[in-house]
Amino acid sequence: MSTEQARDLVGPPPPGVTITVWNGSGEPPATLPEVRFWVPQMLMAAGIDAILGQLPALRVVQLTTAGADAFIGRLPDSVLLCDARGVHGGSTSEWVLAVVLAALREIPRFVRAQDERRWDYTFTGELADKRVLVVGAGDVGGQIRRKLLTFDTEVTMVARRARPATGAEPAVHAVAELPELLPAADVVVVVVPLTDATRGLVDAAFLGAMPDGALFVNGARGPVVDTAALTAELRSGRLRAAVDVTDPEPLPADHPLWSAPGLLLTPHVAGSVHGFPRRAYALVREQLQRWVAGEPLINRVVDGY
Numbered sequence: 001m002s003t004e005q006a007r008d009l010v011g012p013p014p015p016g017v018t019i020t021v022w023n024g025s026g027e028p029p030a031t032l033p034e035v036r037f038w039v040p041q042m043l044m045a046a047g048i049d050a051i052l053g054q055l056p057a058l059r060v061v062q063l064t065t066a067g068a069d070a071f072i073g074r075l076p077d078s079v080l081l082c083d084a085r086g087v088h089g090g091s092t093s094e095w096v097l098a099v100v101l102a103a104l105r106e107i108p109r110f111v112r113a114q115d116e117r118r119w120d121y122t123f124t125g126e127l128a129d130k131r132v133l134v135v136g137a138g139d140v141g142g143q144i145r146r147k148l149l150t151f152d153t154e155v156t157m158v159a160r161r162a163r164p165a166t167g168a169e170p171a172v173h174a175v176a177e178l179p180e181l182l183p184a185a186d187v188v189v190v191v192v193p194l195t196d197a198t199r200g201l202v203d204a205a206f207l208g209a210m211p212d213g214a215l216f217v218n219g220a221r222g223p224v225v226d227t228a229a230l231t232a233e234l235r236s237g238r239l240r241a242a243v244d245v246t247d248p249e250p251l252p253a254d255h256p257l258w259s260a261p262g263l264l265l266t267p268h269v270a271g272s273v274h275g276f277p278r279r280a281y282a283l284v285r286e287q288l289q290r291w292v293a294g295e296p297l298i299n300r301v302v303d304g305y
Helices: 003-010 048-052 089-104 107-115 139-149 175-184 204-209 227-236 276-292
Strands: 060-062 080-082 131-135 154-159 172-174 187-190 215-218 240-243 263-265
Touching (some): 003 276, 060 276, 089 107, 089 139, 089 215, 089 240, 089 263, 131 139, 131 175, 139 154, 154 175, 172 175, 175 204, 204 227
Parallel strands (some): 060 080, 131 187, 154 172, 215 240, 240 263
16 A cells, blocks of 8 residues: 555545655654554564564554554553454455355365366355354354344354343344354354464364364465364364464465365455455544543453453
């Protein structure tokens, strides 16, 4: 994104605020030590500590991603960390719906047949009447649920803690209930943040509790899943999977996951849509206005979620 595009998306700054755009390469701007409100590049992972060391006046880090794992534990107590909750729910839920339908209706198989000019007629699965377990009941999980319900599915929500149904919102089960919930799920979608509690959540026991023929979908972060355990299940032919994230990432060309049967893999693009900058920087603008006015910021990341 160019400097002009970034400025246009943020819009006129509040009185007394100067906006500096820097992509992290080349000579840093002279105003860097004065920066108090920082918006890192999307999916920034490298060089964070080096930049933080040049920001002694920093008070707010506003992310444009829903995940804050790259920044948790790296900021002093004096700095507020805010994520982009609400920005990626639509695009990520669209990705989940797209890959679930593609996997169940075997679209990758037909694309390969088309490339070979081969008429590969067969019956396929369908989404209707499937029992879907969504692990992660935040904004993204909620939007996934609403979209899935239009396909006549049964959707069960899971979060860190259980909570009762309220109004139009369904009851949510606790992560501790997963051993009882997984065996009944035809499709399992994981959209949790990466934290110490969720790292390796999807391990051999998790996958082993899923029924034969079930579909696993990872729209969270790669390290939420034990890659070796997932690869083993796919190679056995017992499960299928659709993943947008991997561990490691990017996935090395010689990694066995590439050739695992029953896998639909996309390169971390669930949130990479053309409408993302407009929504992300509308949030940045709102947060900047709140901060200048001395109002509480939204989307604060507290204690690693």
